Amino acid sequence: MAIVEIVFTAAVALLLLGGVLFFFKSGGFGLLVDNHGVNGDNSIAIPWQDYVFAATAPIFSLMGWEASADLAEETKDPRRSAPRAMFRAVAVCAAAGLIVMAIFIAAIPTSVPDALEHPNMMFWIVESHFERVTAVILELIAYASLLGCIVANVAVATRLVYSVSRDGLLPFSEKFGKVSPGWQTPVNASIALWLMCLAVQVVGAGNIFRITSMAVIAYYLTYALTMLGVIVGHKMGRIPEPPKGAGYFGLGKALVPVASIGFLWAMAVVTLYLTPAENHYIIGYFAIALGMGAALTGYAWWALKSGKAKVPVTEVTEEVSARA
Numbered sequence: 001m002a003i004v005e006i007v008f009t010a011a012v013a014l015l016l017l018g019g020v021l022f023f024f025k026s027g028g029f030g031l032l033v034d035n036h037g038v039n040g041d042n043s044i045a046i047p048w049q050d051y052v053f054a055a056t057a058p059i060f061s062l063m064g065w066e067a068s069a070d071l072a073e074e075t076k077d078p079r080r081s082a083p084r085a086m087f088r089a090v091a092v093c094a095a096a097g098l099i100v101m102a103i104f105i106a107a108i109p110t111s112v113p114d115a116l117e118h119p120n121m122m123f124w125i126v127e128s129h130f131e132r133v134t135a136v137i138l139e140l141i142a143y144a145s146l147l148g149c150i151v152a153n154v155a156v157a158t159r160l161v162y163s164v165s166r167d168g169l170l171p172f173s174e175k176f177g178k179v180s181p182g183w184q185t186p187v188n189a190s191i192a193l194w195l196m197c198l199a200v201q202v203v204g205a206g207n208i209f210r211i212t213s214m215a216v217i218a219y220y221l222t223y224a225l226t227m228l229g230v231i232v233g234h235k236m237g238r239i240p241e242p243p244k245g246a247g248y249f250g251l252g253k254a255l256v257p258v259a260s261i262g263f264l265w266a267m268a269v270v271t272l273y274l275t276p277a278e279n280h281y282i283i284g285y286f287a288i289a290l291g292m293g294a295a296l297t298g299y300a301w302w303a304l305k306s307g308k309a310k311v312p313v314t315e316v317t318e319e320v321s322a323r324a
Helices: 002-022 028-033 047-063 079-107 112-116 123-131 131-168 185-201 208-234 252-274 280-307 315-323
Strands: none
Touching: 002 079, 002 123, 002 280, 028 252, 047 252, 079 123, 112 123, 112 131, 123 131, 131 185, 252 280, 252 315
8 A cells, every 4th residue: 555655646746746847827846945034025034933843844754764673573684674774764755755845835826825724735735736536536545554554553563562571571561472372463462552542542632743743752762862872882882793794784983973963963853843832732741651651661670670571682692792
């Protein structure tokens, strides 16, 4: 279904591009560099908060790409394929998002303020230039693809709950870390995750934007903490060098500088996203999620210290221990 969505979206974007260049009476690509004031009035300056808010909008298209690493255990030769998959995911998300966004903005049939009044701007633009049936097809494909994304995210989250419970790092790990003999899947972990998602939906009062905004902050803080963990681990000598051979990825001496830049960038994204007053409500929701995460982290720490949990020693850990 994802391939169908990509192909259809690309086809619609190409049609819109041809229309913008040759047929449509729209703002064109000049809208991308329009620096006039509010509603085109140069005497009214655009508030700086608007620039910040606009700059953070693309972060929705740059989250979740690390799912290729979360499912690395299910791939062949992950130490070679996972890094390449992550690079490709970031490159495709960035390029596709930029190009498609530019084409749709250029195809706005009236004005930007008029376009902002429509909650589903993309569908409105398509319907304005083509028949209603084209917009309906795009909507159906988008909804089906969204469902596919939900299934993929649930699969990743279920895998994480199962693997962490297998090591005894979650409450009720003996239940969540089991595979159903009949279904051959971690059914208990799936049910627990479904109940958690339902609870989040209820707390969010059905407003999906509240949930996704909170998830964005959680994602980028996770990225920042991962970079911080890499820096600390490198200083302690616990980050192994990549195996020798073709196809293995490693940063070498650039590891700490790149990780430092990544940490600062992720923290800047979080700060800028929470700066506008319109996003201050996210802090309260995220505080609840952060408290739950801190409680689970505390439990995992206690389980490791008490011997209740034991993380299996991997080949990489043994290599690092031998060098230490």
